[in-house]
């Protein structure tokens with residue numbers, strides 16, 4: 034299939050079967066497209082929808098987002114993961130609010146958190162410019178359609194995929210085409226058992242012709258993921274408030290609120306001793322696992338009820354006594370910490 038035929042097949046398919054009513058397809062603005070594209074990085078559409086709706090209701094414009102506190106932004110991102118995205122979004126909002134929304138690829142890519150594919154998606158969908166994209170869905174479609182023998186994470190394969198993506202991207206109707214190829218990957222050319230019988234380009238798909246659909250995309254070479262271990266201290270005061278501390282701005286859960294983290298139980302006991310906290314009655318929770326892209330975290334928690342207020346522990350801006358029942362307290366919490374709070 035030449036590019037024209039490929040584009041026509043996808044556009045005709047999109048008109049009938051494409052997803053036309055996603056929240057960010059309504060009232061299309063560069064801001065809404067940008068927020069949706071950032072949320073959709075590494076996250077599926079069904080997960081993103083409620084977050085997007087809530088986020089854009091709370092922060093309807095770039096100006097509102099730029100003027101919000103980072104804590105509040107992280108609060109509305111809680112549970113979506115990859116929190117650097119939220120921090121970058123907030124930082125970039127400040128820059129856009131000052132200089133206006135960029136309309137070129139280079140200017141967009143100068144903002145934190147925007148790579149070439151995200152810039153291409155924003156420019157094609159919000160500004161109707163012709164730019165290629167290469168998100169996970171597009172990579173999967175192209176790897177199969179062209180039977181590309183190489184793991185997409187390798188730079189040579191990635192380069193080749195960009196070349197094909199540019200080759201197939203049309204000059205006109207790029208917004209619909211971009212949406213169409215993403216939808217094809219998300220709904221038809223899915224990760225396992227793709228629905229080739231529904232695919233508009235199945236007759237010319239090389240992986241299908243070769244009878245090797247399962248071989249593409251070539252999987253990432255297996256790598257051992259290390260396991261780390263930690264124990265959280267869940268300190269509860271007589272008002273049932275929980276002691277939380279703010280994590281460093283960079284690294285895992287940067288800027289979010291967490292229970293104090295220790296490498297082992299002895300570390301907790303030593304810290305409590307220094308703070309004159311009675312540890313005679315404590316409850317130890319069994320280990321749970323949270324998996325990041327690069328390691329597993331096995332974590333447990335020790336719950337200590339401390340009947341006297343221990344405000345002397347608190348350090349302004351870095352620690353809080355958190356009341357989970359108070360709806361007006363808005364802090365960003367990592368998923369494992371949220372789960373622990375629900376468990377207590």
Ligand code: SF4
Nearest residue numbers: 177222229232235238
């Ligand atoms: S024919 Fe199947 S494997 Fe090929 S692009 Fe279509 S859905 Fe994907």
